[in-house]
Amino acid sequence: MFGKLFKPRWQHRDAAVRKAAIDTLDPRQQADLLASLAREDASEEVRASATQRLLDLTVLDTLTRDSHSAPVREAASERMMALLAGAVSDGPDRDTRLHLLRHTGNARVLYHVAQNGADSESRQAALSALSDADTLCEIALHGHDEALRLAAAQRLESAEHLKRLTKEGRDKRVVRHAREWLRDRQQAEQDRRKREQDCTAVAEALRQHAQRAADGLYLARLQQLEQRWAELAEHANEEQTRIATQALEQAHQRLAQQAAEAQKQQARDAALEERRATLAMLRQLLDDVTEDTWDTQLGALRSAVGTQERRWQAAAEELPVEEGERQHFQQLLEQWHTLIALAEQSQSEDRELLETLSQRWPRKIPAPRALQHRPAPAPEVTAPSARAPSPAKAGSSAHQGLVVALRRELQKGNLKHANRLWLKAEAVLEEENDVWLSKQLQRLEERRNELRDWHAFAAQPKKDHLCEQMEALIGGNLDAEEQASAIQALHDEWRELMSSDQDQDQAQWDRFKAASDQAYEPCRAHFRELDEQRADNLRRREQLCRQLADFVAAQDWQRANWQAVWEIRRQAPQEWKSLQPVRFTDARDIQKRFSALLSEIDQQLEGAWREAEQQRQTMIAEAEALLAQEDLDSATREAQQLQKRWRQADWLPPGRHRPHQKRFRRIMDDLFGARQARLEQRRNELEEKQNEGIAVLEHVAAALKEPLASQDESALRDHAAALNELDEAALGRTGQRQFRRLREQIQERLAALPRWRRWQRAVLGIEASPDGESSEDDQTLTVALEALAGIDSPEHARERRLSWQLEQLPRAMKGGANTSPLDEALRLLEARPDGPLDTDLARRLQAALQAMQP
Numbered sequence: 001m002f003g004k005l006f007k008p009r010w011q012h013r014d015a016a017v018r019k020a021a022i023d024t025l026d027p028r029q030q031a032d033l034l035a036s037l038a039r040e041d042a043s044e045e046v047r048a049s050a051t052q053r054l055l056d057l058t059v060l061d062t063l064t065r066d067s068h069s070a071p072v073r074e075a076a077s078e079r080m081m082a083l084l085a086g087a088v089s090d091g092p093d094r095d096t097r098l099h100l101l102r103h104t105g106n107a108r109v110l111y112h113v114a115q116n117g118a119d120s121e122s123r124q125a126a127l128s129a130l131s132d133a134d135t136l137c138e139i140a141l142h143g144h145d146e147a148l149r150l151a152a153a154q155r156l157e158s159a160e161h162l163k164r165l166t167k168e169g170r171d172k173r174v175v176r177h178a179r180e181w182l183r184d185r186q187q188a189e190q191d192r193r194k195r196e197q198d199c200t201a202v203a204e205a206l207r208q209h210a211q212r213a214a215d216g217l218y219l220a221r222l223q224q225l226e227q228r229w230a231e232l233a234e235h236a237n238e239e240q241t242r243i244a245t246q247a248l249e250q251a252h253q254r255l256a257q258q259a260a261e262a263q264k265q266q267a268r269d270a271a272l273e274e275r276r277a278t279l280a281m282l283r284q285l286l287d288d289v290t291e292d293t294w295d296t297q298l299g300a301l302r303s304a305v306g307t308q309e310r311r312w313q314a315a316a317e318e319l320p321v322e323e324g325e326r327q328h329f330q331q332l333l334e335q336w337h338t339l340i341a342l343a344e345q346s347q348s349e350d351r352e353l354l355e356t357l358s359q360r361w362p363r364k365i366p367a368p369r370a371l372q373h374r375p376a377p378a379p380e381v382t383a384p385s386a387r388a389p390s391p392a393k394a395g396s397s398a399h400q401g402l403v404v405a406l407r408r409e410l411q412k413g414n415l416k417h418a419n420r421l422w423l424k425a426e427a428v429l430e431e432e433n434d435v436w437l438s439k440q441l442q443r444l445e446e447r448r449n450e451l452r453d454w455h456a457f458a459a460q461p462k463k464d465h466l467c468e469q470m471e472a473l474i475g476g477n478l479d480a481e482e483q484a485s486a487i488q489a490l491h492d493e494w495r496e497l498m499s500s501d502q503d504q505d506q507a508q509w510d511r512f513k514a515a516s517d518q519a520y521e522p523c524r525a526h527f528r529e530l531d532e533q534r535a536d537n538l539r540r541r542e543q544l545c546r547q548l549a550d551f552v553a554a555q556d557w558q559r560a561n562w563q564a565v566w567e568i569r570r571q572a573p574q575e576w577k578s579l580q581p582v583r584f585t586d587a588r589d590i591q592k593r594f595s596a597l598l599s600e601i602d603q604q605l606e607g608a609w610r611e612a613e614q615q616r617q618t619m620i621a622e623a624e625a626l627l628a629q630e631d632l633d634s635a636t637r638e639a640q641q642l643q644k645r646w647r648q649a650d651w652l653p654p655g656r657h658r659p660h661q662k663r664f665r666r667i668m669d670d671l672f673g674a675r676q677a678r679l680e681q682r683r684n685e686l687e688e689k690q691n692e693g694i695a696v697l698e699h700v701a702a703a704l705k706e707p708l709a710s711q712d713e714s715a716l717r718d719h720a721a722a723l724n725e726l727d728e729a730a731l732g733r734t735g736q737r738q739f740r741r742l743r744e745q746i747q748e749r750l751a752a753l754p755r756w757r758r759w760q761r762a763v764l765g766i767e768a769s770p771d772g773e774s775s776e777d778d779q780t781l782t783v784a785l786e787a788l789a790g791i792d793s794p795e796h797a798r799e800r801r802l803s804w805q806l807e808q809l810p811r812a813m814k815g816g817a818n819t820s821p822l823d824e825a826l827r828l829l830e831a832r833p834d835g836p837l838d839t840d841l842a843r844r845l846q847a848a849l850q851a852m853q854p
Contacts, residue, residue: 015043022046027055035059038076044069051075055083055092064106081109084126086118098125111135114152115144123148127155137161146171153177159185192235199236202229206247214258220554222251259546271318275325278312282332286365294343294368301343305336339365346370348401356398399428403440410447418448463508466490470515480526487520530581537579538586544579545590548572548597555604562608563651569601612650616660619646623667632675639671689730696722697731697738704745713753720746755822756854762829766845772836780804781828782841785848788821794844822852 009021018041025034037050038059048071054060060083063076082088084104102125104110113126123144130136133156140152141164153174156162165178206225229244236244285304293301312329321329339362346357346368358371402425409418425441428434470490478486494512551568576594622642629635646664651657700719723743731739783801786793793801819827825848837845 015046018043018046019049022049022053025053027053031055038063038072039067044071047072048075051079054079055088061104061106077106077108080106081112081116084109084122085113085116086122094119094121098122102129104129107132107135111139114139114148115142117144120145120147124151127151130155133158133161137164140165140174141168141170146173149174150177156181195232195235196237198228199232199240202232203236203240203244203247206244206251210247210250210254214254219255219550222255223550223554268319271315274311274315275319275321275329278308278315279325279329279332281308282329282336285336286332289366291366291369293366294346295370298340298343301336302340305333305340309333342371343368345401348404350400350404353398353400353404357401399425399434399437402428403437403444406444410444415448422448463494463512466494467508467512467515470512470519473519474515476519480523483519484523484527487516487523491516534582534586537582538590541576541579541582541587541590541594544572544575545594545597548594548601552597552600557604557608560604560608562605562612565601566605566651566653569598569605572598608650609652609656612652613656613660615649616646616652616657616664619649620660620664620667623664623671627667627671627674632671632678635671636675639668643668686730689727690732690735693726693731693739694735696726697735697742700742700746701738704742704749713750716746716750716753720750752854755826758826758830759822759849759852759854762826763846763849765829765834766837766842766849769835769837769842771839774838774841777832778837778841781832782844782848784828785825785845788825789848789851790821791848791851822854825849825852 009017009024012018012021018037022034022037027034031054034050034053038047038054041047041050047067047069051060051063051072054076060076060080064073064080067073067076083092086094098121107130110126110130114123114130117123117126124147127136127139127148130139136152136155137158140149140156140161143149143152149169149171150173153162153165153169154177156165156178159182162178162182166175166182169175169178202225206229209221209225226248229248233241233244282305285301289301316326342357342361346354347370348354354370358367361367361371402421406418406421406425409421422441425437429438429441470487473483473486473490476483490512548568555565572594619642623639626635626639626642652660700723703715703719720743723739723746726739728736728739779797779800783793783797784804786797787801787805829845
């Protein structure tokens with residue numbers, strides 16, 4: 001029974017009692033109890049009241065979503081808004097509120113916090129979480145402060161809302177933002193329509209261009225259209241993209257066909273040019289030959305003629321040769337073979353042979369020095385008959401030079417070369433009946449056999465060792481390059497041991513060659529792939545060269561994109577070098593063409609860069625002139641315009657732009673640094689003035705804190721003069737407010753000082769009055785001052801005081817009471833004649849005056 005009597009009030013049967021008890025609960029100490037009441041109490045009003053006391057935002061959020069009672073949901077929502085807005089003293093701190101605002105999705109709460117948040121960060125956080133355009137528009141129109149309204153306006157993207165802001169916005173910045181956005185939106189729409197029209201026009205132009213016949217300007221026009229389409233492709237629709245893609249494919253196919261045909265024609269032209277160049281080279285060699293050439297460059301001539309012969313054969317395989325051209329080449333070639341053969345024989349020391357050679361040498365061609373002294377000019381010959389029989393004569397032969405050379409090689413012990421000459425002599429004997437040559441070979445055979453024996457004795461073991469080394473390479477672990485190098489090195493050693501006697505070396509050579517072929521077999525695929533790679537790299541170099549040539553031909557150098565040209569010029573050699581390996585002999589001509597194209601691009605770039613550098617030098621001179629001006633404000637304004645021009649100047653590569661940029665930036669830094677130094681000086685002067693002014697204000701404020709009794713009119717006027725000497729604009733906003741407040745205080749004190757002096761004289765006059773008896777006038781004066789001062793009168797004087805007040809009533813009703821109570825009291829005291837005054841009345845008069853002290 002006692003437990004029922006002493007139950008907590010929040011458990012009372014009466015809902016009103018429970019509701020009143022909730023106000024006594026501590027939201028922090030009894031948070032669980034409040035949450036339980038908010039969820040479980042039988043009364044809807046009690047649940048709503050408990051909800052309004054909660055501090056737990058999680059519980060409030062649950063009630064907002066899950067409670068079946070509309071009042072409870074409303075109370076929970078309002079409590080959440082108050083807590084997140086920082087309007088509750090025991091609510092969460094700012095960081096917690098900011099965290100919760102970023103993660104809540106309750107638009108109503110966010111709107112409330114954005115409008116009523118306790119700090120700007122909370123309002124901005126709530127605004128950032130809002131996404132509804134209508135809500136953002138309301139905040140932009142009626143938000144808490146201008147910064148919030150502007151931030152809300154910047155979140156809007158609807159033209160309807162922004163138009164409303166231009167009409168109803170209360171801030172200039174908000175209205176300006178809305179107008180600028182609408183203007184940008186309108187411009188963007190115009191740009192979109194323009195791009196759509198451009199896409200249609202370019203796609204149609206591509207379609208028409210693809211159907212044109214390919215002429216000299218076909219590629220250049222295609223590149224322009226393709227570049228324009230690349231700029232617009234991302235804005236095109238599916239139909240425009242389809243038309244442009246098909247047109248580009250058709251155009252590139254046509255260009256590929258044209259390139260293939262041009263390549264074939266180019267190959268035919270090159271073959272024809274090669275043949276013509278071969279004939280010209282053979283004729284030029286005849287024109288350039290001198291007597292020293294035969295003695296010092298005979299091997300080079302032989303190699304050059306052989307090169308031209310191979311060059312002709314390669315060109316003839318590419319393009320059929322006309323019969324007249326072929327005969328001309330054969331005549332030149334046979335003439336060169338005849339001259340080289342005669343020049344080789346002229347190295348003999350046999351005088352008779354030299355005399356014979358001198359007679360056979362053509363008159364129009366300079367002869368070797370050994371054939372210079374000939375008795376009489378011989379008719380010009382073009383080519384000796386290689387197989388013409390010559391009758392044997394005693395003591396002479398047409399092959400004396402061959403014998404002399406054979407004898408020299410045998411004497412030197414050079415068996416390899418001697419065997420070659422011996423085989424050549426035997427071939428001559430098979431065709432000619434040269435008795436003298438036969439006898440000479442018989443005389444030299446003993447020496448040759450001796451050398452062969454020594455060679456076989458010395459070379460046999462070395463050759464066996466080379467065969468073993470070659471056989472060891474079969475199935476080895478070397479890679480293809482190392483394997484081929486090792487095989488080549490063994491072949492080089494074998495050649496040093498060869499005697500040109502095939503019968504003697506054949507067995508060992510067969511063994512060595514078989515091992516070499518087997519060892520080289522793994523290398524074949526590698527070098528075949530390497531040959532294919534070289535051929536592919538050569539084709540890709542040719543393609544790169546054609547692309548670069550097309551690029552150069554299509555350029556309008558007056559309106560070229562120099563940065564793009566420079567980038568291509570920089571990347572082309574890198575790509576060219578990456579196409580390795582290639583055969584040097586095959587790539588010689590294409591290398592010359594590529595270098596010529598790069599030189600052409602370099603020439604154009606150099607001209608453009610000189611103009612760009614001249615622009616920069618002119619602007620640097622203007623900047624230096626600005627630096628010399630005395631009006632720094634005007635100079636810096638012109639410098640800003642000059643900086644814009646500098647940024648819009650023609651492009652230069654970084655290496656050439658950097659020195660000008662450093663110089664220009666240094667001048668700009670000096671100019672703006674001088675202006676900044678002057679601004680700093682002004683700022684320091686202003687700060688110094690401000691500090692001086694603040695010191696004066698503090699001094700005057702301290703003086704005005706003194707009571708009026710300790711001040712006089714002279715001091716107050718000195719303070720006013722000190723304030724008037726200050727520069728109010730230099731004091732800052734706070735100083736200006738203090739300045740105006742102090743000036744008003746001085747004026748008030750100057751105005752109050754005469755009244756205070758009257759009051760002081762009155763007090764002193766009462767104190768100086770001699771004691772005397774109380775009179776009716778003094779008693780009436782006393783109650784009048786007490787009434788004016790608003791203090792109580794003694795009981796016995798209240799009737800007199802009321803009587804005096806009634807007497808004053810008509811005067812007050814007529815408007816005669818405009819004076820202040822102090823002025824009226826002083827007037828009454830000043831109207832009293834000097835004389836004795838009752839002590840009690842004097843005391844009461846003093847109290848009334850003290851109550852009205854100014």
